[in-house]
Amino acid sequence: xxxxxxxxxxxxxxxxxxxxGFARAETTDWIGNExxxxxxxxxxxxxxxxxxxxxxIEPSPGWITYWREPGDSGIPPQLSLSAPASxxxxxxxxxxxxxxxxxxxxxxxxPVALPIRIGNAAGKITADLFIGLCKDICxxxxxxxxxxxxxxxxxxxxxxxxxxEAAVPPAGTEGLAIRAGRLSxxxxxxxxxxxxxxxxxxxxxVLTGPSGYVFTARGKADATGVLSLDxxxxxxxxxxxxxxxxxxxxxxTQDKAIEADLTPE
Numbered sequence: 432x433x434x435x436x437x438x439x440x441x442x443x444x445x446x447x448x449x450x451x452g453f454a455r456a457e458t459t460d461w462i463g464n465e466x467x468x469x470x471x472x473x474x475x476x477x478x479x480x481x482x483x484x485x486x487x488i489e490p491s492p493g494w495i496t497y498w499r500e501p502g503d504s505g506i507p508p509q510l511s512l513s514a515p516a517s518x519x520x521x522x523x524x525x526x527x528x529x530x531x532x533x534x535x536x537x538x539x540x541x542p543v544a545l546p547i548r549i550g551n552a553a554g555k556i557t558a559d560l561f562i563g564l565c566k567d568i569c570x571x572x573x574x575x576x577x578x579x580x581x582x583x584x585x586x587x588x589x590x591x592x593x594x595x596e597a598a599v600p601p602a603g604t605e606g607l608a609i610r611a612g613r614l615s616x617x618x619x620x621x622x623x624x625x626x627x628x629x630x631x632x633x634x635x636x637v638l639t640g641p642s643g644y645v646f647t648a649r650g651k652a653d654a655t656g657v658l659s660l661d662x663x664x665x666x667x668x669x670x671x672x673x674x675x676x677x678x679x680x681x682x683x684t685q686d687k688a689i690e691a692d693l694t695p696e
Contacts, residue, residue: 457472457473457474457475457578457585457588458470458471458472458585458588459471459472459576459577459578461489462574462576463489464564464570464572465491465570466490466491466494466564466565466566466570466572467488467489467490467491467494467496467564467572468488468489469486469487469488469489469560469562469572469574470486470487470576471484471485471486471487471558471560471576471578472484472485472487472588472591472592473549473552473556473578474588474589474592476552476553480550480551480552480553481519481548481549481550481552482548482549482552482578483546483547483548483592483596484546484547484548484549484578484592485544485545485546485547485591485592485595486508486510486521486544486545486547486560487542487543487544488508488539488542488543488544488545488562489542490539490540490541490542490564491564491566493566494540494564494565494566495529495536495538495539495540495564495565495566496508496538496539496543496562496563496564496565497526497536497537497538497539497562497563497565498523498526498537498538498539499521499523499639500537500637500639500642500643500644500645501536501537501538501563501645502528502529502534502535502536502537502538502645503534503535503536504534504536504565504569505536505538505563505565505569506561506562506563506569506571507563508521508545508560508561508562509560509561509562510547510558510559510560510561511558511559511561512549512556512557512558512559513556513557513558515551516549516550516551516552516554516556517549517550517551518547518548518549518550519547519548519549519550520546520547520548521545521546521547522545522546522547522596522599523545523599524543524544524545524595524598524599524600525598525600525681525683525688525690526538526539526637527539527540528635528637528647528649535647536565537637537645537647544591544594544595544598545595546592546595546596546599552578555577555578555579556577556578557575557576557577558575558576558577558578559573559574559575559576560572560573560574560575560576561573600681600683600688600689600690601689601690602689602690602691603689603691604687604689605628606627606628606629606684606687607625607626607627607628607634607682607684607687607688607689608625608626608689609623609625609680609682609689609691609693610624610625610626611623611624611696612624612638612678612680612693612694612695612696613695613696614673614674614695614696617669618664618669618670618671618673619663619664619667619669620661620662620663620664621638621646621661621662621664621678621695622659622660622661622662623636623638623648623658623659623660623662623680624657624658624659625652625657625658625659625660625682626652626656626657626658627652627656627657627658627684628656629656630652630653630654630655630656631651631652631653631654632651632652632656632684633649633650633651633652633684633685634649634650634651634652634658634682634683634684635647635648635649635682635683635684636648636649636660636662636680636681636682636683637680637681637683638662638678638679638680638681638693639678639679639680639681640667640673640676640677640678640679641667641676644664644666644667646662646663646664646665647662648660648661648662673695674694674695677692678692678693678694678695679691679692679693680693
């Protein structure tokens with residue numbers, strides 16, 4: 432599916448509290464609006480000037496926020512940093528595939544922590560966060576934070592960041608495997624070959640490639656633990672060039688998830 436951020440009514444309301452005030456600490460103050468709240472946590476810089484941290488987002492009851500590819504509507508999280516700091520990475524725990532009427536969104540309906548790594552971060556940093564929060568309407572949420580290295584950190588911050596990092600799906604784990612992906616001769620669908628344990632287990636696959644597109648499929652493994660999913664690539668122009676796109680597969684069961692690059696056959 433192609434992302435359309437205007438599939439829901441969009442309220443052009445920014446989190447004015449975030450624009451008006453700054454929070455100075457290793458863990459910033461919460462900033463919020465009716466759709467939820469957010470804050471940043473950043474640990475002290477290492478010898479190379481890199482800081483580990485996380486973005487904490489708590490949607491209000493009934494609201495959702497979004498994964499890196501949000502689905503039919505919504506806005507993926509964005510974090511801009513004052514120079515010379517730079518965002519080296521932003522990772523995501525396994526999201527939910529959320530069916531909301533005719534829309535399919537990929538995101539979170541509960542508190543979530545997104546691990547980040549910031550380079551050239553030994554000095555004071557201004558961080559501008561932009562996320563989407565949606566219910567019946569979507570509210571672009573913008574907030575500004577200041578991270579000041581003069582403040583120390585507490586052990587609970589280290590534990591919280593480590594827990595957020597541990598929640599990111601690994602490339603592989605026992606009982607789950609992404610075996611192969613085969614692009615159809617017409618280039619209009621991808622067949623995924625997956626392995627699950629125990630046999631008969633159910634899983635959901637989220638396939639991403641070109642930015643702004645995400646495709647989902649769900650099924651149950653057969654008696655040998657093999658799950659084959661046929662995923663239509665709706666919205667993409669069919670053709671051999673699709674093989675060279677940066678495909679990734681997120682495979683989720685009730686209690687496990689893995690995510691890995693995919694080179695189609």
